[in-house]
Amino acid sequence: MTSFPRDFVWGxxxxxxxxxxxxxxxxxxxxxxxxxxxxEEPSLDACDHYHRFRTDFALMRRLGIRxxxxxxxxxxxxxxxxxxxxPKGLEFYARLVDEMLKAEITPWVxxxxxxxxxxxxxxxxxxxxxxxxAFSSYAQxxxxxxxxxxxxxxxxxxxxxxxxxxxxxxIHAPGARESHRVLNxxxxxxxxxxxxxxGAVREWxxxxxxxxxVHNPDVPxxxxxxxxxxxxxxxxxxxxxxxILAPIYHGAYPxxxxxxxxxxxxxxxGGDLELISAPTDFLGLNVYSGSxxxxxxAGRPEVLTLPGNYPRADLTWLNHxxxxxxxxxxxxxxxxxxxxxxxxxxxxxYEDEPNAAGEIIDLHRRDYVRNHLIAVHRALQDGLxxxxxxxxxxxxxxxxxxxxxxxxGIIYNDFKTQRRTxxxxxxxxxxxxxxNRIL
Numbered sequence: 001m002t003s004f005p006r007d008f009v010w011g012x013x014x015x016x017x018x019x020x021x022x023x024x025x026x027x028x029x030x031x032x033x034x035x036x037x038x039x040e041e042p043s044l045d046a047c048d049h050y051h052r053f054r055t056d057f058a059l060m061r062r063l064g065i066r067x068x069x070x071x072x073x074x075x076x077x078x079x080x081x082x083x084x085x086x087p088k089g090l091e092f093y094a095r096l097v098d099e100m101l102k103a104e105i106t107p108w109v110x111x112x113x114x115x116x117x118x119x120x121x122x123x124x125x126x127x128x129x130x131x132x133x134a135f136s137s138y139a140q141x142x143x144x145x146x147x148x149x150x151x152x153x154x155x156x157x158x159x160x161x162x163x164x165x166x167x168x169x170x171i172h173a174p175g176a177r178e179s180h181r182v183l184n185x186x187x188x189x190x191x192x193x194x195x196x197x198x199g200a201v202r203e204w205x206x207x208x209x210x211x212x213x214v215h216n217p218d219v220p221x222x223x224x225x226x227x228x229x230x231x232x233x234x235x236x237x238x239x240x241x242x243x244i245l246a247p248i249y250h251g252a253y254p255x256x257x258x259x260x261x262x263x264x265x266x267x268x269x270g271g272d273l274e275l276i277s278a279p280t281d282f283l284g285l286n287v288y289s290g291s292x293x294x295x296x297x298a299g300r301p302e303v304l305t306l307p308g309n310y311p312r313a314d315l316t317w318l319n320h321x322x323x324x325x326x327x328x329x330x331x332x333x334x335x336x337x338x339x340x341x342x343x344x345x346x347x348x349x350y351e352d353e354p355n356a357a358g359e360i361i362d363l364h365r366r367d368y369v370r371n372h373l374i375a376v377h378r379a380l381q382d383g384l385x386x387x388x389x390x391x392x393x394x395x396x397x398x399x400x401x402x403x404x405x406x407x408x409g410i411i412y413n414d415f416k417t418q419r420r421t422x423x424x425x426x427x428x429x430x431x432x433x434x435x436n437r438i439l
Contacts, residue, residue, distance in 0.1 A: 071113035082134045143200045219331075282342055376389055
């Protein structure tokens with residue numbers, strides 16, 4: 001039987017910039033509209049969730065989805081990153097949460113999902129400590145506003161993306177390619193923001209408030225489940241998370257990692273690591289794909305190159321390796337021992353189109369999710385503290401640099417009319433939730 005615990009959390013996820021539309025004060029909006037840009041097209045009104053959230057939540061309720069992970073757009077609350085809050089932004093998110101609760105949907109709020117106020121980017125962005133300090137004030141404002149209604153909080157989403165891809169590889173806003181020293185300092189500032197965000201929840205979240213980080217680790221999958229290959233994969237996972245999970249869960253950067261950084265080490269002030277490593281309630285993992293690892297000479301990890309015809313979604317980075325789900329949860333639980341684990345994103349992007357009858361028969365997505373849920377169930381059977389699963393995404397939306405072509409939603413969105421149509425995967429997921437088991 002593939003039944004799940006009675007209190008297992010089943011949900012779906014979105015992010016503000018990808019669904020709301022017209023987030024004009026963010027660095028993402030600026031990058032989308034500049035020339036030249038890596039973005040295929042600008043986000044514009046996205047899914048117009050800003051105006052359509054009531055009907056979206058009604059649809060969510062009809063499908064039986066009772067937990068929704070969403071994000072707050074920092075630039076809507078503080079257009080300049082700090083100072084006086086925008087009353088319209090505060091009022092919008094208060095209405096949004098109220099409508100969700102009215103539909104009996106539990107909100108899981110992410111404080112930062114990549115949309116930085118452009119004013120802060122102009123002042124240095126995540127390169128400078130002042131951005132983390134501004135985030136502290138922003139986080140306190142949001143938690144004070146919603147803490148009586150929201151009890152599940154996420155500080156940051158995917159530091160490797162909004163730091164590594166944004167300041168290292170130039171793929172996301174601000175599209176920069178900084179030195180290793182600047183990049184490492186930016187990573188440290190992001191960790192500080194996590195600490196400030198967790199502190200805001202502890203101070204203003206009220207009784208029952210919980211907080212955690214969402215991370216997207218590279219997932220090493222042992223080719224064989226032998227002690228040598230498992231150890232090699234685990235070592236690679238530890239090395240790959242020395243900059244993020246180790247400071248959060250162990251209170252320090254690993255000595256080997258610190259030596260490796262050399263002159264590129266970030267500047268750390270007194271109290272930083274204590275702030276960063278303050279206890280949290282859960283760790284969220286975004287899992288989409290993985291790489292296969294075997295033990296080479298002296299047990300050193302050897303990453304295998306996937307064949308060109310290995311199954312993938314319609315994005316080169318998203319391979320179909322459902323074992324990645326189990327091993328992400330296994331490695332995280334073994335190495336960092338978080339109190340609880342949640343799968344905060346998992347899904348696949350395709351160029352979906354309705355058939356002649358108007359249906360979207362996305363069996364490829366259904367099978368992708370189903371196989372990953374089998375891996376989640378295995379983790380539960382092994383005693384790992386997995387408490388919930390959020391499918392990415394509820395709606396087809398603005399997929400960052402790829403624009404609107406790559407669709408991750410279980411709800412098909414006609415971006416010309418904004419008409420929503422549940423796909424086959426939505427109806428299937430609805431039954432999984434209702435029966436609390438894999439079908």
